[in-house]
Amino acid sequence: MINRLIENIKKTEAPIVVGLDPMIDYVPSYILNKAVKEQGETLEAAGEAIWEYNKGIIDAVYELIPAVKPQIAMYEQFGIPGLVAFKKTVDYCKEKGLVVIGDVKRGDIGSTSAAYANGHLGGVQIGGRKCYGFNEDFITVNPYLGTDGVKPFVDVCKEEKKGIFVLVKTSNPSSGEFQDREIDGKPLYEIVGEHVANWGEDCMGDSYSYVGAVVGATYPEMGKVLRKIMPKTYILVPGYGAQGGAAKDLKPYFNEDGLGAIVNSSRGIICAYKQDAYAHLGEEGYAEASRQAVLDMKKDISSIF
Amino acid sequence: MINRLIENIKKTEAPIVVGLDPMIDYVPSYILNKAVKEQGETLEAAGEAIWEYNKGIIDAVYELIPAVKPQIAMYEQFGIPGLVAFKKTVDYCKEKGLVVIGDVKRGDIGSTSAAYANGHLGGVQIGGRKCYGFNEDFITVNPYLGTDGVKPFVDVCKEEKKGIFVLVKTSNPSSGEFQDREIDGKPLYEIVGEHVANWGEDCMGDSYSYVGAVVGATYPEMGKVLRKIMPKTYILVPGYGAQGGAAKDLKPYFNEDGLGAIVNSSRGIICAYKQDAYAHLGEEGYAEASRQAVLDMKKDISSIF
Numbered sequence: 001m002i003n004r005l006i007e008n009i010k011k012t013e014a015p016i017v018v019g020l021d022p023m024i025d026y027v028p029s030y031i032l033n034k035a036v037k038e039q040g041e042t043l044e045a046a047g048e049a050i051w052e053y054n055k056g057i058i059d060a061v062y063e064l065i066p067a068v069k070p071q072i073a074m075y076e077q078f079g080i081p082g083l084v085a086f087k088k089t090v091d092y093c094k095e096k097g098l099v100v101i102g103d104v105k106r107g108d109i110g111s112t113s114a115a116y117a118n119g120h121l122g123g124v125q126i127g128g129r130k131c132y133g134f135n136e137d138f139i140t141v142n143p144y145l146g147t148d149g150v151k152p153f154v155d156v157c158k159e160e161k162k163g164i165f166v167l168v169k170t171s172n173p174s175s176g177e178f179q180d181r182e183i184d185g186k187p188l189y190e191i192v193g194e195h196v197a198n199w200g201e202d203c204m205g206d207s208y209s210y211v212g213a214v215v216g217a218t219y220p221e222m223g224k225v226l227r228k229i230m231p232k233t234y235i236l237v238p239g240y241g242a243q244g245g246a247a248k249d250l251k252p253y254f255n256e257d258g259l260g261a262i263v264n265s266s267r268g269i270i271c272a273y274k275q276d277a278y279a280h281l282g283e284e285g286y287a288e289a290s291r292q293a294v295l296d297m298k299k300d301i302s303s304i305f
Numbered sequence: 306m307i308n309r310l311i312e313n314i315k316k317t318e319a320p321i322v323v324g325l326d327p328m329i330d331y332v333p334s335y336i337l338n339k340a341v342k343e344q345g346e347t348l349e350a351a352g353e354a355i356w357e358y359n360k361g362i363i364d365a366v367y368e369l370i371p372a373v374k375p376q377i378a379m380y381e382q383f384g385i386p387g388l389v390a391f392k393k394t395v396d397y398c399k400e401k402g403l404v405v406i407g408d409v410k411r412g413d414i415g416s417t418s419a420a421y422a423n424g425h426l427g428g429v430q431i432g433g434r435k436c437y438g439f440n441e442d443f444i445t446v447n448p449y450l451g452t453d454g455v456k457p458f459v460d461v462c463k464e465e466k467k468g469i470f471v472l473v474k475t476s477n478p479s480s481g482e483f484q485d486r487e488i489d490g491k492p493l494y495e496i497v498g499e500h501v502a503n504w505g506e507d508c509m510g511d512s513y514s515y516v517g518a519v520v521g522a523t524y525p526e527m528g529k530v531l532r533k534i535m536p537k538t539y540i541l542v543p544g545y546g547a548q549g550g551a552a553k554d555l556k557p558y559f560n561e562d563g564l565g566a567i568v569n570s571s572r573g574i575i576c577a578y579k580q581d582a583y584a585h586l587g588e589e590g591y592a593e594a595s596r597q598a599v600l601d602m603k604k605d606i607s608s609i610f
Binding site for chain 1: 326328329341346347348350351376378379381382383384385387388389392410411412413414415417418420421423424425429430431432433434436437438439447448449450451452453454472475476477478479480481482483484486487488489493496497500543548
């Protein structure tokens with residue numbers, strides 16, 4: 001799957017990923033109203049509305065980008081109907097040829113991580129059949145529990161030729177509280193980064209590992225160090241745009257081959273119609289606004305090479 | 306909710322929680338076969354089977370225990386139908402008067418943690434109505450992202466009078482890989498423990514905080530230290546039984562009031578019918594075996610006071 005992600009990046013000339021993280025107040029009112037009219041003020045209506053909203057965006061941008069990253073929390077907040085919308089979104093994006101990175105940040109003790117890995121990347125055996133739960137291409141993983149909490153994900157990646165991105169240095173303001181603390185003269189995120197490189201060593205695609213890392217765009221100095229510590233690791237970079245990360249800061253996340261990183265934007269793309277620059281397209285033009293925002297992001301990102 | 310948890314513990318005289326973590330091979334074959342006969346070898350059949358299996362156990366044990374802890378991964382592995390079974394289990398346990406601890410180990414950047422908090426503890430506003438997704442009483446939370454990743458959970462706890470248990474020192478073998486690393490002469494888990502005590506300070510129940518901690522039974526020396534660092538923090542203790550933690554090691558997790566900790570057992574209870582001690586009850590007696598195992602666990606745990 002890491003090979004296919006890289007292929008898609010080369011084909012679209014865009015090391016970017018669109019975060020499909022729908023909040024109810026991002027959804028244009030005509031879409032939400034229609035769903036509420038049909039299903040009342042219910043979770044079902046919310047699920048239907050975010051799915052319709054997503055579909056419009058996907059149709060408008062899929063040819064321009066290599067991958068999407070739905071954040072499962074934004075679906076999980078609507079309970080089962082929200083997760084039905086998540087699953088529909090995953091399936092639809094895959095149909096459209098996009099690589100799907102489920103931003104789920106799961107991680108637990110070994111046997112439990114194995115269940116998450118099976119639910120999101122692999123399958124479960126039911127009688128004589130292997131059945132797939134969510135079946136994303138990649139997911140994000142939390143490393144706090146250590147190797148035996150991460151290993152089951154790596155095992156399923158090998159088996160299914162899928163991938164993970166492990167949290168190393170997150171984009172949020174207080175990420176340093178634990179991640180930056182010094183241990184034997186090194187910050188924790190470097191130590192986690194070393195583990196990530198190590199976990200990925202024996203499951204390599206053509207040039208990069210199945211095991212990637214998450215490093216926030218908001219900490220470019222750390223990105224530079226981590227790039228060196230994890231030379232064969234693809235880096236998923238959140239925090240560009242709405243969270244404050246700028247294109248000029250992103251160069252250190254890439255390798256000299258122009259690969260090695262993929263930059264996420266969520267709000268900046270999916271909620272573009274609410275920005276001054278695209279407001280002229282109106283609410284009904286939300287998908288076109290997303291398309292324009294993707295084109296603008298591609299231009300911005302390409303300026304760093 | 307922390308007050309109600311403590312009330313339930315006092316009423317049942319049992320500082321224990323049953324982990325409802327169904328694996329497909331725990332489910333008695335007559336239950337699985339019936340579901341497969343009706344719905345084929347599908348995720349739907351698996352979801353129906355684990356719900357039937359859970360219901361039998363809940364009916365057999367609910368009067369003996371204060372709380373249950375369904376591990377969401379074990380449901381998520383079966384996709385949407387698995388999560389439907391999770392939701393049914395949560396609702397049914399609440400109907401039976403049990404406190405429900407959703408073992409979800411979520412945690413993300415602020416806005417995303419807020420969505421998880423709303424999905425699991427609070428609700429979402431859809432038009433004029435507040436709708437509830439999963440609506441557990443407590444959930445577990447991963448602290449790797451720091452204060453702004455945990456704070457949204459605390460905020461919802463205050464609003465809804467619910468609770469969280471934050472991972473401090475987990476029960477798995479490699480938990481020490483990051484959690485035990487020394488920072489300014491102190492292991493990371495102690496620093497996280499200090500934060501947990503701090504996060505919980507301004508949301509107190511009568512005697513304990515809404516913000517609890519997870520500390521594995523498998524590390525009693527660390528439990529002792531953490532008990533002192535977090536005197537008003539309820540400690541959820543996984544790792545008893547199947548993972549190797551013994552009753553004699555659990556005393557340090559409790560305060561002198563006999564409160565302050567609740568010990569989880571999952572496999573040891575729900576899969577009791579496969580143990581030699583209860584095998585005479587047979588597969589059809591799996592619920593009665595769980596009941597016997599709860600009674601035995603209560604006796605074992607009470608021996609430490």
